[in-house]
Amino acid sequence: MKVRIFPAILFLILLFPLGARDFQFTTFVDYYGGVEPSEGYESLRTRVYMQPRFSGSSKLGFDWFFSANLWAQPLGEPEAIDPRDILQEAYLLFPFSLFDITLGQKLVTYGFADIYGPLNALHSSNRAPLSLDDGYDARRADPLVQLRFYPTFEDTIEVTYVPFTRPDRERPGPVSLTGSGDTVVWSSQDFLWDLPHSVFLNYNRYGEKADLQFFYGWYVEHTPDFSIPETDSSISSVISPVYHRKQTFGAAYATRVGNYTLSQDFAFNLTSDFDGTDMGAQNSDITVNTQFLANLPGNILGQFSLIYAYFFNHGNHEVGTDPEAADYLATAVQEFHTQPLQHIAFVIGHFEKSFLREKLKAQLNVGFFFSPEVYLAPRLAYSLTDLWAVEAGADITLGDPPDQALRRNPSNDNFYLRLVFRH
C-alpha cells in the first residue's frame, strides 16, 4: 500500500511548483544514538527527511498552501512515514477586507506560551518523540474551516470548526501492566470518526500595552482515557483507549515589563469526569503557564516557563474489590495523564546565545520537575552556508529512566547529529 501511495504523492508534490509563488524545501539526515548508562549504547534511528512547502495566489482572489512530510529510516529494520501523516498542511485562504476564511488542513496555535501551552488544544501530536522539542515530528494539522473577523486592526474574533480530529500518536505495541495483570492495547484509528465536531472560539487583541486572548474550546480530546473492565489482579483484561470531549475556558495575556516580556496562559479544563470517579479518565484541572522572556547578561536570550496545575477531585476514583490493583492502575493512568498529584508544578528554562554572527547557535533547555528528575537538552547548530547546517544535541534526564507503566515518552538519554539543507 505504502509503495503505491508514495509515488502518487511524490508526483503531486512535483506538480505543485509549476504554479507556486513560493517554494521552500527542508531536508535532513540524522542519527540518534541511545546513551542511557543502564542500557548501554544503542542505535535508535537514522532518518532521511524531506519537507517541501508550496504556496501561491490564485487570480480568483485566494491564496493556497501545501506542505508535506516524508521520511524513511533505511538502516536497520527499514521504516517509513505512515502515509496518513505525509500531508502536513493543505488549505485555501480567502482574504476579504474585514475577514478571512480558511478551508483545509492547517496548523493553528492558541495562547502565548511556547511550551506546555494549556490553550494550544486544537491538534493531536506525537507523544513519543526522541527530543521533546522536535519540530519536524510534533503536531499534526487537522481539517478545518476557520473564520477570522477583524473589527479593528488590533482585534480578531476567530471561529474554527474541526469536523474530525486525530488521536495523539502513542508508543506502538501493547503494554503489559504487571501490577494488575492487564494489557493496554492502543487504538489504530487514523481519525476519531465516531466523535465528530469540535469548535474553538478565540478573541485576540494585539494592543499597545498588552496582547490579550480569550479562548473557549468544545472539542474532542486527543489524549485517550482508558476503559478498564476489571480492577482485579486475578482477572487479566484488555484495557482499551477511549476518547472523550473536553471543554477549555481560557485567557492569556502578554505584555512588556521594562525590557522583558511576560505572558501568562490560564485554562480551566472541564473533562467528562469532573467528579473524578472514573479511574481511567482525566481529571478536570486549572493550569497556569507563566512565561518570562529576558535578555540576560552576556546577550543570552533566556525564557523561563513555570507551569502549575491543580486537578479537581484527584484520587476520588472507585476502589472496587482489589484496592491494591486499583491503586496500581490509578497511578499508571494518572502518570500517563501527567496528573500524578493534586498539585503539580515544573519549570522549563530555555537559554540561547549566538556566536560568529549567528553562524553558530547554542541552546540549552532545562526542565526542573521539583524532583530528582532534571531534563537537560543542549543544542548546537552551525551554518556551513546559508543553505547547509549541521546540528547536534542531546536529551539527558538525570537519574534512572522512570518505571511508569504507561510511560509516554522514551526519554532515555540520547544524542543526535543532523545535516540539514534548507532552500
Add this chain to the structure above:
Amino acid sequence: MPKRHLLLMVMLILAVAPVSSQTVEHILGEFEKTLAVPTIHGAMKVQLISQSGDVREIEARAYQKLVGEHQNNRLFVFDFPPTVRGTGLLLHSYFDDRPNNMWIYLPAIRRVKRIALESSGGGYFMGSDFSYQDLINNNNSNLQFQRLPDAVVNGHDSYAIKAWGKTPALQQAEGYDHIISYYRKDNYYMHQREYFDFNRDMVKVYVVEDYLDLNPYIYPTKISMTNVQTGHKSIMEVTEVSTSDIPDHYFTTRYLQNN
C-alpha cells in the same frame, strides 16, 4: 575705530550668527524633519562581510509609515536566508516617551510573539553589525548632548554632536559609552556616526554611502556599519524604493501572519 571697520565687524558678526545659532536642539530638529518620510518601502539587502571576506546575505521586504506625529511603524518580512524565510518583524516605535512595541511572527510555530529585542544593548539585527537600536527611533529624552567642534567628514562640512545616556543605566541600555554623530551643514542629514565602548574606544562606524533626496526628506539607500575592533562590516542597501502609500493594515499582526 573707523566707522567702516565697525560696519565690517557687525557684518561679520551677522554672517557668523546663523552658524553659532545652530544649537544641538536645532540640528537634531532639522535632522528629524529630513527623516519624516510619510511612507516608504523597498527591498532590503544586508551583506555581512567578515574580516576574511566571507559574505553572507539577508534579504527582506521593508515597509515604513508615519502614523500621526508620534508613531512610526515598520515591517520587515524576511525572504533569505531560508532559516528565517517567512519570519516577520513588526515595530511600532514612538517619538514620545512610550516604549517601543515589537512583534515577531515565527512561521515554524505559527505564532506572533511580543518581544523586546532592543533590550540590554544587545540584540544585533540578524547577526549583522546593526543593532535593533539602530533601526528604531532613539528617545532623545534619555540622552545628553554636547556640541563638538565642526569637522569636515567624508568631504562634507559637518556639525558634530556627542550623545550619551543620562544615567549609567541608560548608557548600559544604549550599549555604548557615547556616540558622536556628524550632520551635514548643507542639509542637516546625519551621514556618519561613531560608537564608543565603555573603555571609550571606538567600536563601530555608521556611514551613509548613498541616499535618495525626496525633498524635503532624505532616505538613506546604502549604509555601512563597520566594527573597527573586529573588522566585520555590514552593508545595508535598499532598492526598488517607493513612496507610494502603504495600506495601514500592513502594520498589523494579521498581515504578519498571512504574508
